[in-house]
Amino acid sequence: MPIKPAVIGLDISDTAIRLAVIERAGKKAILKSYNDKKLSAGEIVNGEIKDAKKAVAAIKDLVSGAKGSKIKTDRIVSVLPEPKTYVKVITVPQTDKDNMDETIRSEMVNHIPYSIEEVYYDWQLVHGGKQEKKIEVLIGVAPKKIVDDYTKLIEDANLIPLALEVEAAALTRGIFFQSQAEQTPSIVIDFGASRTGLFVYDESLVQLTISLPISGDAITKTIADTLKIDSTKAEEAKIVCGLDEKKCKGALRKVLHDNIELLAAKIKDAQDFYANNYDHAHAISQVILTGGGSNFLNIDNVLKEKLNINVKIAALKDNIVVPKALPEHKIQSFNTAIGLSLRGNA
Structure with missing residues (x-):
């Protein structure tokens, strides 16, 4: 059975950074490498990079000192800070494919505290067909400065960023990976050291x-x-x-x-x-x-x-093989990093 190329999942918060490397062969997923490292106060504040030099050094140490298998890839999928990103379902008028993006852009400005020129965004259809007057789309939005700063941070650590993803998407991917509960309408509570996120997860x-x-x-x-x-x-x-x-x-x-x-x-x-x-x-x-x-x-x-x-x-070990050396009380802290790595080798 072919093994898909491994990708580093990098979770960055104000207080710590974590990585996970998932190896997949068919439906089997194995946590091959992992590590975590505390950040000193002031390196990252409310999701904003304040001391890039120290943060770059911390990421390099995190990768070189990874536990489990030695990391042999420089490809990475990283998280974007949850306080700086916006995920929401919005309703827009039905339109033809060529005008859909412009229609979404026009409505999006009513839901975010930025001008459209200040952000990167993505969207996907949630509900609505050609016969309906209104459709629902899920939007994901992040300030360009945040995205550009995180991209540069990763590149300065001699890594190749494949994607940057909002935390909620990565976390729920890690939690619901190959789980029968994926179709169950859920509220996910992510208890962090500096903040706690609540995510409503419905219809996958x-x-x-x-x-x-x-x-x-x-x-x-x-x-x-x-x-x-x-x-x-x-x-x-x-x-x-x-x-x-x-x-x-x-x-x-x-x-x-x-x-x-x-x-x-x-x-x-x-x-x-x-x-x-x-x-x-x-x-x-x-x-x-x-x-x-x-x-x-x-x-x-x-x-x-x-x-x-x-x-x-969250029952991470039900769906992913976790090294015995990873302490039980730390497993939950790696869900986001695992979800990021899973995206990279999906």
């Missing part, structure tokens, strides 16, 4: 993205400040004690009560907004948790109680 597409005012670092600080412990012990407490009332006398569940209530409320708001504003929306039937913050013990069960809906942790 990301329909809506929302940034939430919750982050792993903020939760860690709340635990550390309230319990008067250092950040390292606070991180350990999230995994060991979590939200289990039987662990650590239920201390963290009490400390984080307001955070959990806020998260549950935001998920409910997203459900309602999607149901009421998208013509072809299906009822959300599950919430999938991923990212480093999803390692929070018992968070899935607590949210399930509050939302009255199935809540589960």
